[in-house]
Every structure is written in structure tokens, then in C-alpha cells.
Amino acid sequence: MSDAREPALRLKGIVKTFPGVRALDGVDFEVMPGEVHALLGENGAGKSTLMKVLAGMYQPNEGQIIIGGKPVQMTNPIEAKSQGVVLIHQELSLVPEMSAAENIYLGELPRKSFGRVDWKTLEERSNAILKRLKCRFRAEATVAQLSIANQQMVEIARALTVDARVVVFDEPTASLTDAEKVVLFDIINDLKSQGVGIVYISHRMDEIFTLSDRITVLRDGAYRGTLTTAETNEDEVTRLMIGRSLDLSRNEAAPNFGETMLEVRGLTCAGLFEDVSFTVRTGEIVGFYGLVGAGRTEIAETLFGLRTPTSGEIWVDGQKVEITSPRDAIALGVSLVPENRKEQGLVLQMNCRDNMTLPQVQDLTAGPFVAKGSEIAIFDQYRDKLAIKTPSWRQPTAVLSGGNQQKIVIGKWLSMQPRVLIVDEPTRGIDVGSKSEIHNLLRELAGQGYAVIVISSEMPEVLRVSDRIVAMYHGKIMREFTIDDVTEDSLVQAISGIAAAEPA
Amino acid sequence: MANLTQIPLVRWLMRNPIWGFVLIVFIFFSFAADNFFSGQNVMNILVQTSTIGLIALGMTLVMINGNIDLSVGATLALAAAFAVDVQSWAMFATWGNWQILPAVCIALLVGILMGAINGFIVWKTGVDAFIVTLGAMLGIRGLVFVYTGEQSFYAMNFAYSDFSFLTIGPFPVLAVIFAVAVIAVHLLLSRTVHGRNTYAVGGNREAAVNAGIRVGPHMMVNFMLIGFLAALSGVLLSTQMGAATPNLGRDYELWVITAVVLGGTKLTGGKGDIIGTLGGVLAIGILRNGMNLMQVPAFYVLVILGSILIAVLFLDKRFNRPADGGLRL
Structure with a gap:
């Protein structure tokens, strides 16, 4: 990688917290134009959160997003898209009752005077994109009638409606067949040769090693390092992912198996x-x-x-x-x-005690009413046993960590x-x-x-x-x-x- | 402001903004309308609200359970028609005032039956309660017209049409019945297993199923309860009027839902209580009564009630529901 060039996208010290969880803890990440940069980490390591920050769906608590050398603030996905950052979701986020074309241009349908939708342009453009993706269905098709793989293609087609600077693929092959994967990899290489920066998130090592130029690893919401794909191997990457301090300290009391x-x-x-x-x-x-x-x-x-x-x-x-x-x-x-x-x-709206006694409340009655005493006794017993931290049983469970x-x-x-x-x-x-x-x-x-x-x-x-x-x-x-x-x-x-x- | 929120009453009012509103309109009309602030008028308000109030109690149960019942107005009319008509059946001709007993029993059973049918269909087909009871609303109203032949039935037994003027001590009997129902349903909802499971099913149906709760029977019981309460309301309304008209109870479902939503019950289920519903019912009752005493045309009452509905829910959102995880709409 030539460091002289400006990264297409740079994230600096991104911190994102949710109540009770620090999902991202000072993450750095950058993508060069024409580079496929893989993002790796276990489930829950913060990859998806990071990408949602990037796509403007979440606001980071700290840190900077720099696109093409300029710091930007993105407050919604449309804004991110206009900056040239497109996220292709892991979970399909399509409107099933609408046509593929409407989904591709969702939120930015081409318009004629008086805000009327320009259906002709919409369908022409959508079909052109689908053709580029080598899809065999028409843009007029209703999304609900498409197979999951084709729905994924519609999702990808969305990325191609703008001059994308950075395209993020979040586990794109999870629902694709091998043949469809080949098409997807072609598309990715195609985008790459056009100078688009690609962020590729996946669990599958083989894909990452065929596609990517560099690999960045996250663990527990923190940045763990960036490796050049050509100079590393699966072992090294796995070690970064799982962490050296693989905590195998088990409760070593001799197991006592019964029947x-x-x-x-x-x-x-x-x-x-x-x-x-x-x-x-x-x-x-x-x-x-x-x-x-x-x-x-x-x-x-x-x-x-x-x-x-x-x-x-x-x-x-x-x-x-x-x-x-x-x-x-x-x-x-x-x-x-x-x-x-x-x-x-x-x-979630119910308090801690009521949630805990939910499956057995019918057995905890005194006359026609629920016996609050025995309910509270059960709650107290398991609160102590499991060290549950809550100010009182009256707390709705929604506010707990x-x-x-x-x-x-x-x-x-x-x-x-x-x-x-x-x-x-x-x-x-x-x-x-x-x-x-x-x-x-x-x-x-x-x-x-x-x-x-x-x-x-x-x-x-x-x-x-x-x-x-x-x-x-x-x-x-x-x-x-x-x-x-x-x-x-x-x-x-x-x-x-x-x-x-x-x-x- | 910081100190204000330390006062328990203020905090309670923030959680139940409708009672703050009840307080304000009550004080307002006490000054603005002659004859408003008197024991007699308070009793009047209770009697006037008992009709919608009884149904609202049932609607609270059904809505916390995650359903809705639009057929209550029609059920009310059908029950009222039975209550008045059965008294004049030939087989009860010699029963004297006792002829009222089978009439009222049949009317109440009809209400329970209508509720049971609604509940059973919702349970077994899984069709949304909104649709099922919308169908029932049309269908039962049709039955009313078939049964009455588009005529009003008049109560021939004066003991029946005088019932609503009875008092127990200083309290009108209708207000007493309403008060007893309020307490009973409140205890049912807050203290019994059925009440607890009603919240659980409406709050998170999947979690309720996972906890081994049988969702269907709880929903059916609640539909039967609202059917019963709608029928009771119909019977009481027909004693007040001394008659049952085929159009009785039109639009009542909307008033009832308004009252329940004003009282803080969520349309999506899982949240609400009888105290709030009572506030919602009283808010509507006081407003109608007070503006009536001030001789404000009834149409303005509708405009004002509509505005209040939106305002109260806005306040509730401000005080009680912090923005959802930064997601802006």
C-alpha cells in the first residue's frame, strides 16, 4: 500500500456506548481507494456496531469519521450514502411488498414535477444495475417473491445507485450459493478496480484470504491490529481474534457426573x-x-x-x-x-420480581390473589444467589444491564x-x-x-x-x-x- | 423544577398525567360553572360516566392483553334489547317484578357469549383482534336490527325503569355498581394470576409462551369479561332510558378506547392500569358535564376532547418514555 495516497475512509478513535455496554472502545480503521479491507472479529466483537456508526445509523460518543480527507458527521443513512458510504446489510433491510426497483432507490426515488415518481427512469436505471449484477429477474418484481439470494442481490444493487467511495459488505455470502458467490466476488473486484474502497466483514477465512488486501481484527469492541493479507496466515489472524489470554481457567473442581x-x-x-x-x-x-x-x-x-x-x-x-x-x-x-x-x-415493562416468578405464579396464590410474600421471597433468594444488581424488585427489567x-x-x-x-x-x-x-x-x-x-x-x-x-x-x-x-x-x-x- | 419532582404527588401525576388533567378541569369548572361543585353533581358525573366506564374497565383488560374490542357498542345494544324484551315474554307474565331477573341474566349471558365468540376466534384463528371485532361490530349490530325489527323496545315494568333512580344511602345505585366494578377489576388486574398473565401476554407474547402460560384462554377470559361489562352497561343504560333502541351504543367503542388510552394504557399491550382508566373516564365525564352546565355546544366538547387526547399522550411520551436508543424518525 502506498501511504502517500489519501484513505477513502478513515475512522479515528471511535467510541460507542450503550446502556451497560461499551460496544466500541477507541477503534481505528481505514480503507484505501481500490482496497478490500476485511474486518474480522467474533460475534459481538463490535463489527456491526462499527459499520452502523459508519453508515450514520448510530452516532459515536467519541471519535472522528474522515472521508476523502474531510472530517464528516453523518446523522442518517441517506447522508452517509450521499458521502459515498454504502452499507450492505447482513440482515436484509428491504420492504418486502415493494418492487425491487423501489427498494433499490428507496428514499431517493427519481422524481418528475410535483413530486410524482418517475417510474420510467426508475425502472430503466434499476434494470441496468441488476444487469450489471448479472441478475436474472426484472426490477419490477416484488421483493417478497424473490429468493433470499436474489433479495441479497437487491440489497447489493442499492450500493450501486450512487458513486460509492466505500462499500461495506456485512456477511454478504451468508445466504448465497457458491455460484452466486462467484458473481459477488466479480462485482467486488469490479468495484475495486474502479477505485472504490471495500470493507468486507465475514467469518469465513477462505473468502477473506482470497479477497482482501488487509485484515483488521476487533475483539470485545477494541482494535487489535491490522495485518497485510499477503504476509499473514490464518493462525495469526485467529490468535488476534481470540486473544492470547484465551481464558481457559476453569473451575477445576473434579467434575462429579451422575446419571x-x-x-x-x-x-x-x-x-x-x-x-x-x-x-x-x-x-x-x-x-x-x-x-x-x-x-x-x-x-x-x-x-x-x-x-x-x-x-x-x-x-x-x-x-x-x-x-x-x-x-x-x-x-x-x-x-x-x-x-x-x-x-x-x-x-420488559414488567418489574424484576414479576418476571422471575412468571412461570410459576399460578402456584403462588393465597386465596384468589397472588401471594406477594412468597413471590418476594423467591426473588430475594435468587437475587442473592445470582448476585443480581437492582435497587429493588420494583425496577422494570427494561432498565437493567x-x-x-x-x-x-x-x-x-x-x-x-x-x-x-x-x-x-x-x-x-x-x-x-x-x-x-x-x-x-x-x-x-x-x-x-x-x-x-x-x-x-x-x-x-x-x-x-x-x-x-x-x-x-x-x-x-x-x-x-x-x-x-x-x-x-x-x-x-x-x-x-x-x-x-x-x-x- | 428539580425540587418539584421530589414531591410524591407531583411524581405520581407525572406518571399519570390524566389525573393532573382531571384535577385541573375539576378546579376549572368548580369556578367557571354554577352548580358544578356540589355533591349532587359529582354523583351525576359518576352516573353519567358509569356506562362508558364499565366498558372501559373491560377494554383495559383486553388492551393490556394486546387485543382490542370494537364490538362493545353493538354488544351493549343487543344486551339491552334482550333485557327489555325478555321481561315481556309470555312465560314470565305471572312473575311480577321477578320477570326482571331472567331478563337481566339472559342479557348478561348474551354479552358473555358475544365476548366468548370474539375471544375464541382470536385464539383459534390467530386473526388480529381488530379485524375479528370489527367484523363482530358489524355483525352484532345487524343481529340487533334483525332482533328488534328496527323498532325500539319499551320497558313495561316500572320497577325496571325506576331502578336507575334508586340510591344506596346518599349514593345513586348506578354509581355504586360502577365503583364496585372498578374495585373488582382493579383487584383482578393487579392481584390475581390472571391479571399478571394478562400483562405478560400483552407485554411479550413469546416470553409468556416460553414461560408456559397458555395465551389463548387468558385472551378468551378477557373478551368474556368485556362482553359481560358491555352487557351490564347496556342493561343499566336501558333502565335509565326505560327502553332499548336499535342504535343504542353507537360510537361507544370509540369513546371507550379514548378513555382507556387517555388513562395511559398502551395500544400495543403490556402496559396500563385501572387507576389510569378511571382517570380517563372521569376526564371525559367531567368535561362533558361541565361544558354542558356552561351551555357550551356539544360539538366543542368533541374538538376539545380530541385535542386533549393528543396532548395527554404527548406529555406521557415526554415524561415517561425517553427517546428510543437514539433512533430518530
């Missing part, structure tokens, strides 16, 4: 996961590791009665059981701390005295301190004889809490490791589907 509490045999849910078999003993934590979409959450939801399996058996404590609703699961002592605590776990919210959800299920506790992504969006608290808590719970399943996309987390690790890829269990024989390499291979080539 098999949960056994799953050949469980299949068409299209989501197939032929899944595993066991969990009391006192044991089984970690489920895999990429997002590998089917882990769906297994948990099936065990909790939210999905109906197409075949397979579930055994709890030596009994074959049918679980058709969460009520069944709760009655059998199976509890699920869901992936998304705000959407699935908590009633992520870590304390998660503890409320965990406390809710512990108070039901479960036999099997399933915890899905227990530390997503939770700051580092609370993370290790929750890890310790999970180890303690196993020590007390609970059978625990932890689903996580973060390798340090599964390595730290699990006694055994089940690696999943595309709805199948690839391999099972005990904590003593697992290595990061073998784990990464297993969840990328590479192990499938080897004899099991």
Missing part, C-alpha cells in the same frame, strides 16, 4: 437438523458449538416443546417423553434460557428447580465482566447437580464452561469432544464441515 438426565436419539426436524443424538448427565455441561444457523437453537426449541420433531426420541431421567408445548417441558423439568432475552425471555437481565432469566428458570437447564447464547451482548460471572455461575450450577446444555457461538465460552462439546454443522452433529481432547483447530474444522471429509 444420564437427558438423552436424545435420532432427533430430526425436517430442514433444520437431522439425526441428532446426545446425552447429558447430571452435574455436566454439554456445549453446543457451531456457526449461526447450524441448528443448535432449533434443537433447544424442540426440547422445550416449541417445535415438533419429525422423528426421534427424547428421554428425560430414563423415561421416554413427548414434549409438545413449553408447559410439558416445564412439567418435565426442562427449562430454556432463550437466545434473545429481550424478545423471548423477559416482559444486559448481564443482570440475563441473570433474571436464569433465576426465573432456576426457581422452577429444573432437571435440565438449556442456556442459549448466555452472554450475547453482555460486557466482559458479567460474562465471566455468568460463566462461573454456569459452572457452579453444574457443580450443584444440574444437567446443563450451553449453546454458544463463541469459542472461548464453550471451551471455558463445557465438560463435553458437541460440534454442529448444517443441522448435523459433526463430532463430539471431551474437554481434554478438544483443540481449537479441530473444533473450527468440525464446525466448518471440514471434518466431514475425514472418516469419523
Whole structure:
């Protein structure tokens, strides 16, 4: 890279905090014109937040954004776009009922006099862009009728409506087939040769090493370094991502495994996961590791009665059981701390106590009324046990920090005295301190004889809490490791589907 | 300002801006309108608001639950028609004043039945309650016209049409019934398992399902309660008028929703309480009564109420809902 040239985009010391979380902590980042700069980091490392700052969706608390040598302030995505910064979203952000053309020019439809939409120009331009992307559908098509991959193409087409200086691709290949990927890489190289700076966010090392010129790594919201792709290798990048201080300090009290509490045999849910078999003993934590979409959450939801399996058996404590609703699961002592605590776990407007007693409030009555005394007793017990920090039980859960919210959800299920506790992504969006608290808590719970399943996309987390690790890829269990024989390499291979080539 | 917010009453009023408004209009009319500030008139206001108030109690439950019921006005008319008509059925001819009992019971059961049908459809089909009850609003009103043959029914039993003039001690019986209902529904909502689960289902349906709460039955119970309260309101209204007209209760759903929303219940569910709803109902009642005493034409009342609705919700947003995560619209 010639340093004489001005970067197309430069971020200096960006800080972004959310209540309770420091999502970005002084991040530096730059892209040269005609460069593909990969941005890497684990889930929750702050990549998406950084890109939202860049696209004007979030305002940074500190730091500068410099585009083409000039510091700028962007307060909304349209403004960012007019500066030549275009973000292609990881989650599709299209209006499904509108046509592809309307989506491509959303917010800046070409106009005629009196604010009428210039449909002819709109369709001509949109079709030209789609042609450039080698798409085989017309711009008049309604987005809802397009396949996910084609919807992704519409999303990409949006970037090409302006003279883009910087285009950000946030996990663009997540929903693309191999053939479509080739087209995408062509487009990226095409943009690159036109002098556009590309920011490429992805988990997939192979893509990053084929495409990128430089790699910047984020971890826990902080800048960890920039490497030149040609001079580095996957090992070095992985080490930067995970961090030298890979905290493997486990609660080394000799594990005390009891009987098999949960056994799953050949469980299949068409299209989501197939032929899944595993066991969990009391006192044991089984970690489920895999990429997002590998089917882990769906297994948990099936065990909790939210999905109906197409075949397979579930055994709890030596009994074959049918679980058709969460009520069944709760009655059998199976509890699920869901992936998304705000959407699935908590009633945010409700106070802490009411949230914690939600599943058992019908059993806490005195006459016709809810017995407030026994509710508060339960809340106090688990507040102390889990060290939940809240001024009082009257606090609505919406105002608590992520870590304390998660503890409320965990406390809710512990108070039901479960036999099997399933915890899905227990530390997503939770700051580092609370993370290790929750890890310790999970180890303690196993020590007390609970059978625990932890689903996580973060390798340090599964390595730290699990006694055994089940690696999943595309709805199948690839391999099972005990904590003593697992290595990061073998784990990464297993969840990328590479192990499938080897004899099991 | 900093000191002001230390006063518990001020803080309470900031959380319930509608009661601040009730206080202001009450004081205003006490000075501005002759005859307003008297025990007798306060009783009048309670009697006048009891009709909409009873339904508003049910609407609070249904809306906290994340639903809405637009069919209450029609249910009210149907129940009123039954209450007046059944009294004159031949089989009860010899029952004397006791003929009122089966009439009222049937009317109330009709209300519960209408609510049950609404609730059952919402539960089993998953169609939005707005649509289901919009259909019910049209359909039940149609039934009223079929049943009454577009005629008004007149109550022949004077014990029935005199009922609304009864008093218990100094209190008119209608005001007492309303007060009892307010307390009962308040306890139901704030103290019972059903009330708690009503909030949970409306606040986060997914979390409620995950907690093993059976969402459907709770919704159905609330629809039955509002059906019952609408029918009760219809019966009481017909005792006041001594008759049931097929157009009884037109637009009541809108008044009721206005009162409930004024009282701080969220249209999206999960938030609200009976104290707020009572404030909303009283605000409307006081305003109508006071302006009536001042001989302001009724149309101005509508203009003012509409403005107040928006103003109160604006204040609520300012005080109680800080901007959502920097996302500007």
C-alpha cells in the first residue's frame, strides 16, 4: 500500500456506548481507494456496531469519521450514502411488498414535477444495475417473491445507485450459493478496480484470504491490529481474534457426573437438523458449538416443546417423553434460557420480581390473589444467589444491564428447580465482566447437580464452561469432544464441515 | 423544577398525567360553572360516566392483553334489547317484578357469549383482534336490527325503569355498581394470576409462551369479561332510558378506547392500569358535564376532547418514555 495516497475512509478513535455496554472502545480503521479491507472479529466483537456508526445509523460518543480527507458527521443513512458510504446489510433491510426497483432507490426515488415518481427512469436505471449484477429477474418484481439470494442481490444493487467511495459488505455470502458467490466476488473486484474502497466483514477465512488486501481484527469492541493479507496466515489472524489470554481457567473442581438426565436419539426436524443424538448427565455441561444457523437453537426449541420433531426420541431421567408445548417441558423439568432475552425471555415493562416468578405464579396464590410474600421471597433468594444488581424488585427489567437481565432469566428458570437447564447464547451482548460471572455461575450450577446444555457461538465460552462439546454443522452433529481432547483447530474444522471429509 | 419532582404527588401525576388533567378541569369548572361543585353533581358525573366506564374497565383488560374490542357498542345494544324484551315474554307474565331477573341474566349471558365468540376466534384463528371485532361490530349490530325489527323496545315494568333512580344511602345505585366494578377489576388486574398473565401476554407474547402460560384462554377470559361489562352497561343504560333502541351504543367503542388510552394504557399491550382508566373516564365525564352546565355546544366538547387526547399522550411520551436508543424518525 502506498501511504502517500489519501484513505477513502478513515475512522479515528471511535467510541460507542450503550446502556451497560461499551460496544466500541477507541477503534481505528481505514480503507484505501481500490482496497478490500476485511474486518474480522467474533460475534459481538463490535463489527456491526462499527459499520452502523459508519453508515450514520448510530452516532459515536467519541471519535472522528474522515472521508476523502474531510472530517464528516453523518446523522442518517441517506447522508452517509450521499458521502459515498454504502452499507450492505447482513440482515436484509428491504420492504418486502415493494418492487425491487423501489427498494433499490428507496428514499431517493427519481422524481418528475410535483413530486410524482418517475417510474420510467426508475425502472430503466434499476434494470441496468441488476444487469450489471448479472441478475436474472426484472426490477419490477416484488421483493417478497424473490429468493433470499436474489433479495441479497437487491440489497447489493442499492450500493450501486450512487458513486460509492466505500462499500461495506456485512456477511454478504451468508445466504448465497457458491455460484452466486462467484458473481459477488466479480462485482467486488469490479468495484475495486474502479477505485472504490471495500470493507468486507465475514467469518469465513477462505473468502477473506482470497479477497482482501488487509485484515483488521476487533475483539470485545477494541482494535487489535491490522495485518497485510499477503504476509499473514490464518493462525495469526485467529490468535488476534481470540486473544492470547484465551481464558481457559476453569473451575477445576473434579467434575462429579451422575446419571444420564437427558438423552436424545435420532432427533430430526425436517430442514433444520437431522439425526441428532446426545446425552447429558447430571452435574455436566454439554456445549453446543457451531456457526449461526447450524441448528443448535432449533434443537433447544424442540426440547422445550416449541417445535415438533419429525422423528426421534427424547428421554428425560430414563423415561421416554413427548414434549409438545413449553408447559410439558416445564412439567418435565426442562427449562430454556432463550437466545434473545429481550424478545423471548423477559416482559420488559414488567418489574424484576414479576418476571422471575412468571412461570410459576399460578402456584403462588393465597386465596384468589397472588401471594406477594412468597413471590418476594423467591426473588430475594435468587437475587442473592445470582448476585443480581437492582435497587429493588420494583425496577422494570427494561432498565437493567444486559448481564443482570440475563441473570433474571436464569433465576426465573432456576426457581422452577429444573432437571435440565438449556442456556442459549448466555452472554450475547453482555460486557466482559458479567460474562465471566455468568460463566462461573454456569459452572457452579453444574457443580450443584444440574444437567446443563450451553449453546454458544463463541469459542472461548464453550471451551471455558463445557465438560463435553458437541460440534454442529448444517443441522448435523459433526463430532463430539471431551474437554481434554478438544483443540481449537479441530473444533473450527468440525464446525466448518471440514471434518466431514475425514472418516469419523 | 428539580425540587418539584421530589414531591410524591407531583411524581405520581407525572406518571399519570390524566389525573393532573382531571384535577385541573375539576378546579376549572368548580369556578367557571354554577352548580358544578356540589355533591349532587359529582354523583351525576359518576352516573353519567358509569356506562362508558364499565366498558372501559373491560377494554383495559383486553388492551393490556394486546387485543382490542370494537364490538362493545353493538354488544351493549343487543344486551339491552334482550333485557327489555325478555321481561315481556309470555312465560314470565305471572312473575311480577321477578320477570326482571331472567331478563337481566339472559342479557348478561348474551354479552358473555358475544365476548366468548370474539375471544375464541382470536385464539383459534390467530386473526388480529381488530379485524375479528370489527367484523363482530358489524355483525352484532345487524343481529340487533334483525332482533328488534328496527323498532325500539319499551320497558313495561316500572320497577325496571325506576331502578336507575334508586340510591344506596346518599349514593345513586348506578354509581355504586360502577365503583364496585372498578374495585373488582382493579383487584383482578393487579392481584390475581390472571391479571399478571394478562400483562405478560400483552407485554411479550413469546416470553409468556416460553414461560408456559397458555395465551389463548387468558385472551378468551378477557373478551368474556368485556362482553359481560358491555352487557351490564347496556342493561343499566336501558333502565335509565326505560327502553332499548336499535342504535343504542353507537360510537361507544370509540369513546371507550379514548378513555382507556387517555388513562395511559398502551395500544400495543403490556402496559396500563385501572387507576389510569378511571382517570380517563372521569376526564371525559367531567368535561362533558361541565361544558354542558356552561351551555357550551356539544360539538366543542368533541374538538376539545380530541385535542386533549393528543396532548395527554404527548406529555406521557415526554415524561415517561425517553427517546428510543437514539433512533430518530
